[in-house]
Ligand SMILES: Nc1ncnc2c1ncn2[C@@H]1O[C@H](COP(=O)(O)OP(=O)(O)OP(=O)(O)O)[C@@H](O)[C@H]1O
């Protein structure tokens with residue numbers, strides 16, 4: 001109990017949010033349960049960017065590439081369960097390619113959907129960070145990469161469904177049994193909690209400490225004997241794996257995947273979630289992702305076409321008035337009060 | 348006693364300006380050497396070269412018998428054991444004092460080695476010990492940016508203690524300190540000497556008199572004089588270019 005009371009303020013927010021999310025299906029609305037299930041997947045995606053950008057200070061403007069890679073791998077796998085998918089047949093493919101046969105195994109697809117993005121990120125990191133590309137240059141290169149990846153997906157109509165993407169995907173299933181909506185929701189919820197615990201442990205370790213050190217003062221760290229490129233590459237790969245995992249879940253949960261989900265637009269979206277919620281504490285990523293999506297949905301229902309304008313105004317206001325995000329401001333406020341108390345008790 | 352650090356004909360040129368010119372500099376193992384010299388003499392540049400921040404235009408740097416010329420800063424720090432406090436504050440500002448210390452010892456090894464929950468117990472105890480030695484036990488939870496100027500300087504020295512290098516380089520460790528803080532720092536540095544070599548760049552002559560035995564004077568990128576403190580203080584050339592102005596203005600500047 002004492003331990004619980006000594007927690008940093010944002011941990012209460014984490015647990016509170018998880019409690020609400022755990023109870024949500026009890027509301028009985030299938031429509032909203034399905035919607036929130038999708039947002040749960042976004043939570044994992046948001047965490048994956050937070051360990052990269054929030055903790056290590058590496059702003060990836062093409063983060064959706066990693067998400068999309070996982071998503072497309074899973075979508076291909078799901079669409080190939082009943083033989084050659086339509087979009088491939090339309091493209092003139094008459095025999096199932098070998099790699100797709102491998103992918104049609106669900107376990108192989110999950111593995112590939114997580115490992116391929118990790119590998120891509122790791123390779124990119126190996127090239128960029130070891131040649132000391134960082135800061136703005138890293139952001140710009142990742143942005144270009146997002147654009148290239150998006151074009152690539154669109155141009156490979158035969159294998160990716162092109163502009164239309166891959167649709168009509170079956171929902172989540174576990175060991176061959178298709179899950180009901182509620183079961184699926186709780187399955188995704190469990191994965192979110194696991195991802196959260198994983199990130200908490202990793203960021204609470206000395207690895208996380210070094211990442212924050214890189215963000216704070218990279219030069220100083222180097223003169224303390226730290227090979228920062230190695231740590232950056234490692235966190236980029238881990239972040240890629242998590243983003244890939246989110247993509248892997250997204251394909252069955254959303255029922256389809258399209259180039260929009262892998263390009264600049266979605267990459268920007270996750271940046272906005274973190275900017276709104278706050279970075280480098282995991283809480284902000286979750287709060288931002290939930291808030292922006294729920295708000296976006298509510299606004300679009302009530303204000304028709306103006307919703308994006310309104311959401312934009314809210315975003316600009318938050319970024320302008322609370323630059324370290326909602327949760328960042330909350331932590332600062334709590335810290336200020338605590339420091340104040342300490343001074344009082346001393347004086 | 349052998350020399351642990353040797354530079355041979357070390358020169359560096361910044362777009363036509365020779366910040367260091369043909370410097371043959373050496374420090375004995377276990378020695379505490381003080382480097383003085385007027386502003387712009389090239390003191391910090393010399394430290395930059397030794398720690399790999401700047402690559403020399405020509406010449407060689409030997410440390411413990413190894414050629415470390417042109418090696419990367421993290422290799423020089425981790426593999427060869429040279430630690431450095433920069434001129435002017437250089438901390439992890441938004442991290443606590445304790446975290447700053449932990450970090451000083453955390454990043455050296457492999458990535459996988461840092462995945463473990465926390466530092467080995469001995470390292471945590473070490474951090475506690477260091478906090479005590481630099482007098483910051485009560486402020487371990489404060490952010491570096493919340494500490495006073497003197498405390499921040501001490502935190503930097505504490506980080507070097509955690510890093511535990513063979514050669515410790517301190518660039519103006521007492522800049523901006525009160526007289527009493529300066530004296531305490533002098534004691535701290537003398538205590539640190541056990542089992543290692545220390546190189547201090549300093550302007551404060553009172554501090555230099557407190558800690559120094561051998562002094563090297565740099566002037567316009569060259570070694571002007573070197574020898575026991577007493578001889579240096581009576582060297583007419585040193586008095587002319589440095590000591591006179593130094594004593595008159597008694598500057599306690601915190602340079603860039
Ligand atoms: N990276 C650089 N590029 C260009 N010029 C430099 C660079 N670093 C140092 N210099 C120049 O080299 C000269 C020596 O500078 P240095 O910082 O080594 O002096 P210093 O002896 O440490 O002086 P101070 O007592 O003011 O710290 C100065 O004229 C400085 O402007």
Ligand SMILES: [Mg+2]
Pocket residue numbers: 390391392434518602
């Ligand atoms: Mg200097």
